[in-house]
Amino acid sequence: MPTFYSAIFLLALAGNLLVILTFFHFRRIKTMTDVYLLNLSFADLLFALSLPFWAANSTAAWALGAAACKAVHAAYKLSFYSGMFLLTLIGVERYVVIARAVSARRYRSRAVFLGKASSAAVWAAALIFSLPEMSYAAVVNDTCTPYSSSADKLRVKIQAGQIALAFAVPLLVMSACYSGIVRTLCRARGFQRNKAIKVILAVAAVFLLGQVPYNLVLVVNTAVAANGGTTDCDFENALLYAADVTQCAAFLRCCLNPFVYAFVGVKFRRDLRRLLKDSGCRSHDGLIGFTTGGGGGRGSSGATDTETTTSLSP
Secondary structure: HHHHHHHHHHHHHHHHHHHHHHHHOOOOOOOOOHHHHHHHHHHHHHHHHHHHHHHHHOOOOOOOOOHHHHHHHHHHHHHHHHHHHHHHHHHHHHHHHHHHHHHHOOHHHHHHHHHHHHHHHHHHHHHHHHHHHHHHHHHEOOOEEEEOOOOOOHHHHHHHHHHHHHHHHHHHHHHHHHHHHHHHHHHHOOHEEEEHHHHHHHHHHHHHHHHHHHHHHHHHHHHHHEEEOOHHHHHHHHHHHHHHHHHHHHHHHHHHHHHHHHHHOOOHHHHHHHHHHHOOOOHHHHHHHHHHHOOOOOOHOOOOOOOOOOOOOO
């Protein structure tokens, strides 16, 4: 697990910093989705910075005290809640833009402002929902944990709230929004012009594929804790292993999102090429293949993109 956490930390640190630098270097914040994806990168980066502490906590006695324990849990919960809420907002915003295009036009001039305001609300809500676990996090038996035991009643309340607020409700909202988007795109002409939705769907898929197994195990853990724990050692060990494996899979999302941007979004690849070229990291000729996806030519670079399209359009 320490090796796994360390690898995720390095990949997430490099990937999310590149996404953030690309956004700011080219001032590509043009739409609400851009604002949300930038905030999602900040959330992933925040979580990545806590991973070295998770690695240490999994192998040795916690020696950093209660304050650091609370800070690590704060970083994880803020990232978790804000990430899911931001993905929910991305789904809602894309649904309005694509399925309710006429209504969306009246808000176009205020899109970035509305994106920033709603993102601030997301961070505030994530902080509020994180407070219980942050408040009770402590060092128990040389381990940083918010629970005193596997049958802790506080654990039941916190985990049940997390499953409902940060998984079930966002999942329902995103499912409804993306279903409406798919129906609209299937009926509309010029389907190719809406290919930017691939990026959003890919980001949502990465998050959900990591979170669904983790939350299913969390449901079982919550049910066991609500019934006072278990005396079956084999079952408890199996549950612990399942929690470790699915949690590691859930942690992967903070380093996978930048790769989704890079390999699905052509505009992002082009901006990244320009950023590397401007910084002197690579030559222009050596980056053409990366920009065009290995096509060997300039024609596929999308030279007709406008400034009004999302910076993560394919």
